[in-house]
Amino acid sequence: MSHDTTAAEVVGLDQSIAYAEGLAAEAGEHGTDGGETYLAHLAERRVVGAGLTTATDMQEAFTTAAAAAAAHAAELTKQKSVQEAYDAAPDAGDKDFQLGADSGAGQATPASTATSTEGTPVNDDDSDDPRQPAGRTEGGYHRCTNCGYVADRGEQPPRRCWNCGTVDGQWTPAETFFPDRPSDDAVAADTRDVETEIRNAYARLAHQYGDGVSLTDLRAALPEGLDRAAVDAALYKLAAHSDVSLTPRTDQKLADDETQRTALATGASYAHTLRIHRNRSMLDTAQRIHMADRRTAESMLAPLSDRDVAYLAERMDVDTNGTTEQLRERIADRADRNREEWLADARQGADDGTLLYRADNEPEWVATWTEEDRQKAAAAAARLQHRAATEERWAYVKDRADRWANPQPAATTGS
Numbered sequence: 001m002s003h004d005t006t007a008a009e010v011v012g013l014d015q016s017i018a019y020a021e022g023l024a025a026e027a028g029e030h031g032t033d034g035g036e037t038y039l040a041h042l043a044e045r046r047v048v049g050a051g052l053t054t055a056t057d058m059q060e061a062f063t064t065a066a067a068a069a070a071a072h073a074a075e076l077t078k079q080k081s082v083q084e085a086y087d088a089a090p091d092a093g094d095k096d097f098q099l100g101a102d103s104g105a106g107q108a109t110p111a112s113t114a115t116s117t118e119g120t121p122v123n124d125d126d127s128d129d130p131r132q133p134a135g136r137t138e139g140g141y142h143r144c145t146n147c148g149y150v151a152d153r154g155e156q157p158p159r160r161c162w163n164c165g166t167v168d169g170q171w172t173p174a175e176t177f178f179p180d181r182p183s184d185d186a187v188a189a190d191t192r193d194v195e196t197e198i199r200n201a202y203a204r205l206a207h208q209y210g211d212g213v214s215l216t217d218l219r220a221a222l223p224e225g226l227d228r229a230a231v232d233a234a235l236y237k238l239a240a241h242s243d244v245s246l247t248p249r250t251d252q253k254l255a256d257d258e259t260q261r262t263a264l265a266t267g268a269s270y271a272h273t274l275r276i277h278r279n280r281s282m283l284d285t286a287q288r289i290h291m292a293d294r295r296t297a298e299s300m301l302a303p304l305s306d307r308d309v310a311y312l313a314e315r316m317d318v319d320t321n322g323t324t325e326q327l328r329e330r331i332a333d334r335a336d337r338n339r340e341e342w343l344a345d346a347r348q349g350a351d352d353g354t355l356l357y358r359a360d361n362e363p364e365w366v367a368t369w370t371e372e373d374r375q376k377a378a379a380a381a382a383r384l385q386h387r388a389a390t391e392e393r394w395a396y397v398k399d400r401a402d403r404w405a406n407p408q409p410a411a412t413t414g415s
Contacts (some may be wrong), residue, residue: 133228133261135179143174148256150174177257179232181265186233188295192302194234197222199303202276209278212247216262218274235264235274237299240288243280246271282308286315289335291342297335301328349387349394352380356400359407367410374407381405 142157143150149163157171201221205213215235222231238244248269263270289300289312301309306324309331313320318330359366359377369377384401387394 133177133179133232135177135261135265137175137177139173139175141174141176142171145170145172150176177260179261179263179265179270181267182229182232182236186229187236189230189233190295190298191230191234191237192299194226194230195238195299195302197226198231198234198238198274199276202274206276210275212273212275214259214262215264215272215274216259219262232264234299235271236266237296238274239266239271240292240296241280241300241303242282242284242288243277245275245277247273247275282311286312289331290316291339292335293339294332294336297332298328301331348383352384353397355380356384356397356404359404360400366407369407369410371409374409377404377407 138153140153141150142154144161144164144166146166146169147161147164149161151158151162151171160167161169198218201218202213205217205221219231235246239246246264246266248263248271259272260270263272285300285304285308289297292300301312304312309324309327310320312331313327316331316334318327318334320327322330355377381401381404384394384397385405388396388398388401
């Protein structure tokens with residue numbers, strides 16, 4: 001994705017509008033309407049499970065970003081009339097002068113006192129109760145009184161309800177609560193005890209393994225001392241377990257307020273239902289844990305039997321001698337190290353690709369290279385040549401890597 005203007009280069013209203021419109025257009029190309037080909041490619045290659053669902057989440061995020069950028073551009077466009085007025089009267093005073101210094105019109109509204117009637121995000125949790133969800137309430141929606149369906153934002157409700165089909169029915173103004181995603185700090189904390197409580201509560205509520213239990217009922221069945229952040233973080237990590245699935249309602253616009261308040265934010269959507277299955281795939285678990293961060297690996301290992309832990313230790317080529325707890329520690333160490341090595345390799349690939357891209361497009365910069373710079377470029381080219389030869393997804397860099405495998409000093413002309 002690329003656009004002509006970066007955020008750091010934006011100056012003034014016109015450039016801000018152009019920047020937002022450009023982002024809306026580019027994000028839209030990668031959203032759900034423009035990315036069917038990519039999903040079809042994954043399906044054709046038999047990509048299933050998390051590989052496919054995360055691709056869908058990614059496209060939904062682009063769709064959301066496109067809508068947000070378009071809305072931002074529209075709001076900025078409303079200010080064009082102000083810009084034109086200032087152009088006509090360049091000596092005009094500021095907003096406080098125009099409306100009166102004591103009017104308060106030019107003062108910002110604190111987030112804690114903002115209302116949501118125009119869809120402004122606000123901190124909905126005005127108490128110190130750690131059991132309450134952090135998040136925001138947004139207004140501007142309309143709920144069908146016949147079926148409860150919530151229509152998209154608009155100044156006027158739609159004439160026809162897309163859910164029940166009622167024409168010219170009654171709509172009531174509605175606000176929708178959007179819980180925050182678990183914070184990095186909360187996810188990084190050890191939540192294994194909370195995860196055990198969640199599994200125990202599910203076992204009490206579900207008629208049989210695999211049944212869906214609403215997060216509303218689940219949260220109500222947990223011990224009162226558990227705060228919301230810890231439970232959300234535990235659910236977030238449980239979603240990585242091979243025997244656990246967290247799913248949204250079929251149509252999230254039918255979620256009532258309580259259901260939405262007890263939902264778990266999972267990227268581009270909100271999960272409302274927990275399912276835990278009787279059998280877990282150890283092959284799937286091995287694939288999931290291979291490059292998991294330490295806390296996620298520890299979470300995935302906690303409910304496993306001694307036999308399952310021994311299987312993973314052997315499969316991940318770690319020392320199988322010692323107690324089960326020692327094996328758990330070694331597996332978590334290996335998984336975390338695998339992840340860090342993968343991230344370091346990815347960063348190296350990005351750095352190498354960026355260097356040679358600049359070399360291809362900035363000859364003036366290349367002309368200033370020292371011998372040390374040329375050696376760095378040659379080393380980057382060698383690494384990219386190896387990637388292109390061993391990994392199909394890197395084949396596109398081969399020509400560029402070949403061009404810079406042996407960079408020469410810039411030619412100089414005699415006087």
